[in-house]
Amino acid sequence: ATGRVPGWAMEEVAPRGRRIFLNHLDSYCGRSIGKCLSTSVVGATLESAEEEEEREENESPDDPTSTGETYEIVGTLSKPESDDLQFAKETYAVSSREELLSHLLECDIVLYNITEDASQIEEATWAASALHTEIETFAKQKLFILISTIMTWANTKPFDPENPESPFIEEDFRKRRSHPGFVDHLNAEKHIAKLGKTNKKKFSTYVVASGHQYGAEEGLFHYFFKMCWLGETPAIPVFGDGKNIIPTIHVRDLAIVLQNVAEHKPAFQYVLGVDASMHTLRELIKCISKNIGPGKIEKVPKENAFLSKELTQMQLDMLFVNLRMESLYLKENFNINWFAETGLIDNIAQVVMEYKQARGLLPLKVYIHGPPGSGKSTIAKELCKHYKLHYVSTNDAISEKIAELEQIVTKEPVRVESEVEVEGEGEREGEGEGEKLVEEEEEEEGENVEEAKEFLDAIKESMQQNKGKLGDEYILKIMKDKLMSMPCRNQGYVLDGFPEIYEEAMELF
Template sequence: YYCRTIIFTIVGDHLIVTFIPALHSELEHFTGPKMFILLSTVMTWALSKPIDPDDPEIPFTEDDYRRRRPHPNFKDHISVEKLVIKFGKTSRFSTYVVASGLQYGMGEKDFHFFFKMAWLGDAPSLPVFGNGSNIIPTIHINDLAKVMQNTIDHNPKTHYLIAVDDSKHTLEEIVKVISTTLGPDKIQEVPKENVFLNRDLTQTSIDTLLVNLRMEAVFLKENFNISWSAETGIVENIQNIIKEYKENRGLQPVKICILGPPAVGKSTVSEMICKQYKLHHIKIKDVIAEAIDAIEKRTQLPEDEDQEEDHEEMIKDAQELLEAIRENMEQNGDRLDDQYVIRFMKDKLKSKQCQNQGFVLDGFPKTYDQAKELFNIEDEEEEEESRGKLPQYDKKIMPEVIFSLDASDEFLKKRVMNLPESVVAGTHYAQDQFLRRLALFRDLNTEEDTVLNYFDELEIHPEHIGKSFQNATIQKMKKIIGKPRNYGLTPEEQAELDRKLVDERLKREATEQAEREKKEEQEKAERALRLEEWNKRLEEVKRQEHEMLEAQSIPLRNYLMRNVMPTLTQGLIECCKVRPDDPVDFLVNTKIYKNINKRLLNK
């Protein structure tokens, strides 16, 4: 009740069906005029019949909104549009419907499927559903916001507005420019039915990508003052759109260089970092092999005969380059001069995969001159802008983090000596070759113009990491690099990770249960052993007590046998002879008993 302007977007929840009538019934309580704007979609026009059947290229405009026919899955949307317009015909409550084209920009929405597939670079081509000739009305999200703001400011008489840019791009044109600029540079037509097999596309996305509409926002151009962000559409503004997409999605490349002496573990660490951050592992040997293979493919004639003439000059250039490379390798013992290595490395770092996800340079460049040649600026205009500042370098391929791994010569020699023979065979770790490479590395890094000095001059200061356990090294590097800047795990990778976590948990629980059972068995055995030992000790104590009592009773028994038993035996004999009525009294009064008492008292 206190808002002057209310904007509603239809996203599956049609609470507006009850909200609009309730709001309209409260007109008399309004403190001032209210404006209600419904942000709808051009999909309510999807099945509209052409204005002129003989000329299907005539675009729809706001004046044709009563002729619109919705896509079957958007019938509820057109019902809401009609309801909004119906309740907005009063001076105190004005309503507007803005039919938006497919939105793009600032992270993408309807076209995110293609942007993500192109950025990941896993597929050799981007799919075009059907023949791709369907025209898709579009608008940049910033331009849509400007349309909404102008509607609020101008309060136009027309209650139905179309918000689309000037482009009349087909699905094929849009997918092709995304693939060319961001992805594999190829597209492939697939049957429309295949779109339903894709898990990444919702039914709404499928419907919007297959729409075929020519629309023109005549009213906006004639009445609104809009400073367009992308008036000409997605194709002409693809560079800015890709920049927005990467920034809003946090998809900035991670560029790393790992340097250090031979056998320090650069390749092992690089592989682990690449795996955790989903980066491309750049090794000199692989880059050279890949480049030569690509050149060899360019020397072959295309299968399409129509393109043979266009490729003749390119084939000739490729053959000359291939011959020059082979000649250079023969002269240098299967090694290439820096001019070719630098060229191949620069092309690799500028590839879309490395520019999208990032890379880890493994042990290259090795010298100051190699670094300078690799990262120098080729664009003269860009070089002019940088003059007078820091030394010029190509920011697109320059690593943002430099790691320098180091260890003593003794440590490295011992590490190589402990490597299995199967690992050392055919590698640079052979004893003579390794020592020569280690000596060369030390010589190159004792001069003033070292590769690390090059990065220091550019104020990209290397991070020095000494020898330590592998996991500790990785943890240090991850702390410096920061969080990954990618889409994270795919559903398949997440499922595999979850499965591994479950397996590890079950294995851990089984191990803990086995340890508990083992511990209980040990405790049970120890208790039985302690009980047996206690019983033995108890028997021993009883035996010792018995022996002690026996030993203590011997003097008393001897005394009794010697002094008491003879007299007592005599008295008993006398008692048996006399047989008195009271034997005890008889014994007490006899002389024998008195003699016993006397002896006891004397004793």
């Protein structure tokens, strides 16, 4: 991929296959796909590594694939006031269907995303039908790719009773059964696929059934990322038993899949856009909690999810889906240079960084130093209050650490019992798994108890030897731990009066 070609360097009409229409460019999925495709080299997925090297050696200015030219993105907006869409060549506030059709006819590739806004289903169906009626006027082939959802498979039962864990693949698409709330999505898939069979040389249609998208500023999983980042709850909720398997795909990988479909123009019309992971809801939320939140999860009744004002019915249905899927067609026929093939959990560090950057959640870190009585502590606390940061001083950090260590050492049996109770709820059918889960927690906590006891004893001994004052090496460790705590890493902090000397600063930072 290369950087975007500046507007002044582009022709008035984009070269063959370069101009892409995408609806709702300002939505989560639209923005992410548009950004990715706007920097993708035309024809790049058709090359092998050897061919790519050869192309770079023998570049031809007449061939857009040889000069590294990128796709030109145009499309509609969900909100007319949306801005910061620098990746888009043109955006449209469409007032009539005739105007929309004129924009569609200017493009060689039309992508319609119906995974986020159900109101786009009717428009996508109309757009494909309208283009189909103009088929005889096409000077060259046009492609229509519907970005649908795996929810059109949600009620599909395993085909092999003896092997219920066998994943669904693309070839099973004729047997798919939709979730009741996604019947319109299924009908759109069928209608648009049918339109592409009339005259494939003029008008080809495809359906990409996308797994639940993650990455960038997050869409479906934003609810959990936000809750974790805010740090206002001690444990992140898992609705129900959390054992349901959720097919996923990074939005960047979804864009790569779409580019492959557009460039390879496969004979098979139906493609599953899912990564290789088969993680459960519980595994996903636990991972998010551990890497950006409190590190704990709590099972709550599924009914509680419906009380949340931040989750729509559509999102709840998506969270409760339970499907094993494998994108076999992608692996065997496309040149996919995966960004996160193994899924969210294996790529969580990158995903968390993307989330913070996309939403402007980078921490603010402040250090205040001054002599006693100068008012630095008052200023530090006011700054924390104004910017919603965490106040950090040596005395508070030491007191917190001692209290935390004492709780781990003395309260451990009680805490494990409460974990058994929480994890054991609703495990009647799978008690064995529930017990194993608790054993893993106990083993991990057992190691923590031993470490906590050693550190607590060392702190007390140091304070006894130094007339109530803690040794510098222990203060440094405690302060490092405090600054590396999730709240300080997420929102930031105001450091009051420590470090006092250059050597301490070098050790601390």
